[in-house]
Amino acid sequence: MSSLTLDAEALYRELLAGMRPLMTRYARPPLLVGVASGGVWLAQRLQADLGLSGQPGVLSSSMHRDDFSQRGLASGGTTQLPFDVNAADLIVVDDVLYTGRTIRAVLNELFDYGRPASVKLVVLVDRGGRELPVQPDLAVARVSLPASQSLELARDDAGQFSFKVQDK
Amino acid sequence: MSSLTLDAEALYRELLAGMRPLMTRYARPPLLVGVASGGVWLAQRLQADLGLSGQPGVLSSSMHRDDFSQRGLASGGTTQLPFDVNAADLIVVDDVLYTGRTIRAVLNELFDYGRPASVKLVVLVDRGGRELPVQPDLAVARVSLPASQSLELARDDAGQFSFKVQDK
Numbered sequence: 001m002s003s004l005t006l007d008a009e010a011l012y013r014e015l016l017a018g019m020r021p022l023m024t025r026y027a028r029p030p031l032l033v034g035v036a037s038g039g040v041w042l043a044q045r046l047q048a049d050l051g052l053s054g055q056p057g058v059l060s061s062s063m064h065r066d067d068f069s070q071r072g073l074a075s076g077g078t079t080q081l082p083f084d085v086n087a088a089d090l091i092v093v094d095d096v097l098y099t100g101r102t103i104r105a106v107l108n109e110l111f112d113y114g115r116p117a118s119v120k121l122v123v124l125v126d127r128g129g130r131e132l133p134v135q136p137d138l139a140v141a142r143v144s145l146p147a148s149q150s151l152e153l154a155r156d157d158a159g160q161f162s163f164k165v166q167d168k
Numbered sequence: 169m170s171s172l173t174l175d176a177e178a179l180y181r182e183l184l185a186g187m188r189p190l191m192t193r194y195a196r197p198p199l200l201v202g203v204a205s206g207g208v209w210l211a212q213r214l215q216a217d218l219g220l221s222g223q224p225g226v227l228s229s230s231m232h233r234d235d236f237s238q239r240g241l242a243s244g245g246t247t248q249l250p251f252d253v254n255a256a257d258l259i260v261v262d263d264v265l266y267t268g269r270t271i272r273a274v275l276n277e278l279f280d281y282g283r284p285a286s287v288k289l290v291v292l293v294d295r296g297g298r299e300l301p302v303q304p305d306l307a308v309a310r311v312s313l314p315a316s317q318s319l320e321l322a323r324d325d326a327g328q329f330s331f332k333v334q335d336k
Contacts, residue, residue, distance in 0.1 A: 066283045092301070104279075107272060107300065115234045121301035132275065133260070133289035135303035 006141065008153060008161035011124050012042070014140040016049050019122065022091075022138060023050065030089040030120070033057035035106050036077035038095030038153030041161070042124060046093065057081040059092065064105035079109055086114035095153035097123040100134030125163075127151055174309065176321060176329035179292050182308040183210070184217050187290065190259075190306060191218065198257040198288070201225035203274050204245035206263030206321030209329070210292065214261065225249040227260065232273035247277055254282035263321035265291040268302030293331075295319055 023029065034043030034056050043056035058080040092106060103121060110116060126139035129147065145151055145165070154164045191197065202211030202224050211224035226248040260274060271289060278284060294307035297315065313319055313333070322332045 066279055103301065104272075104275060108276065111234055111272075116299075118299040119301060131284075131286040133271065133287060133302055133305060135301055137301060 006125065006143065006163045008124070008163050011140045012045065012161055015042070015122065015124055015138070016046060018138045018140060019046060019050060022120070022122070026089055028089070030091045030118075031057065031083055031085075033059050033081070033090050033092050033110070035059050035061065035092060035094040035102065038124075038155075039093045040077075041153065041155050042095060043093040045159075055082055056093070057083065057085075057090075059106040059109055061102045061105035061109065064108040066101055066105070079113075081110075081113055084114060085110060085116050087117050088114075090116045090119045092119055092121050094121070094123045095125065096151050097121070097126045097134070097136055097139065098129050098151075100130050100132035103134045104132055124153065125151065174293065174311065174331045176292070176331050179308045180210070180213065180329055183290065183292055183306070184214060186306050186308060187214060187218060190288070190290070194257055196257070198259045198286075199225065199251055199253075201227050201249070201258050201260050201278070203227050203229065203260060203262040203270065206292075206323075207261045208245075209321065209323050210263060211261040213327075223250055224261070225251065225253075225258075227274040227277055229270045229273035229277065232276040234269055234273070247281075249278075249281055252282060253278060253284050255285050256282075258284045258287045260287055260289050262289070262291045263293065264319050265289070265294045265302070265304055265307065266297050266319075268298050268300035271302045272300055292321065293319065 029052060032043045032047055034040035036058055040058050047056045058077065060077045060079045120137040122138040123136045124140055126136060126142045127145050148168055150166050150168050152164050154162050197220060200211045200215055202208035204226055208226050215224045226245065228245045228247045275287065288305040290306040291304045292308055294304060294310045295313050316336055318334050318336050320332055322330050
């Protein structure tokens with residue numbers, strides 16, 4: 001099996017390029033919300049590079065995950081939404097889309113705060129393996145990985161992105 | 169504007185034809201679950217035409233809808249799941265996919281009963297207008313309708329399907 005090499009910085013530039021036409025589809029600028037932790041880093045950089053004012057929201061999937069009993073609150077930080085989600089157009093940003101269970105969880109987390117007008121999903125990498133009928137509106141790369149491996153975004157001290165592939 | 173004519177019986181035959189290859193992707197037969205009311209009629213007929221034993225499940229979206237405060241329990245019947253959803257492979261069947269809010273609601277309803285291994289979504293008609301990142305695994309027709317009109321499946325006394333288009 002050949003090893004997987006994903007250039008996270010190159011993919012980020014493609015994501016940014018893909019976001020620009022997406023943003024023009026809105027009458028008013030949508031609000032970015034990152035899924036902790038990789039999605040938050042992406043949302044923060046997109047917020048700056050797209051020239052949006054304010055800070056993106058942060059979504060934690062911890063409280064609504066269907067494996068909460070196994071994982072507890074170990075992963076995923078705390079939800080922080082510095083705006084009213086009611087009637088808002090939101091774009092949820094995540095690093096890797098896999099089964100769709102995290103997205104179900106963060107949608108429920110969002111709806112705990114209000115009823116958005118719309119929620120789109122953009123991800124850096126779609127690794128397939130969907131277990132729920134969730135699809136991104138934008139995914140820059142599609143890769144296939146064995147279920148035994150995890151894939152997530154990492155960020156170094158200089159703010160540069162890379163991908164971390166690990167055996168579970 | 170030309171009027172919309174959808175031959176529901178012809179679309180049902182296409183749905184059935186599309187279901188056969190989908191079914192072969194599973195190691196064991198998946199369980200069908202219809203969304204009340206049109207999706208239940210479809211699931212019942214698919215259950216028979218695909219030669220599956222037992223009865224399909226019935227999902228009501230009433231309890232989890234994000235407009236529950238406006239609609240109350242007026243629509244959608246009662247959830248009845250004649251099997252254990254834990255670790256099950258499920259196929260949710262609905263007549264029309266629109267904003268995705270009903271699907272979010274019925275997924276939450278399902279997860280109240282347990283943690284399925286997988287959930288796929290098949291629909292007769294995708295009318296676009298998505299407000300959440302939900303996508304069907306199979307949709308037989310894609311149509312565009314003004315937001316002022318509702319579209320839903322009807323069934324006559326002989327069990328024949330038709331589509332009902334109404335001004336809201």
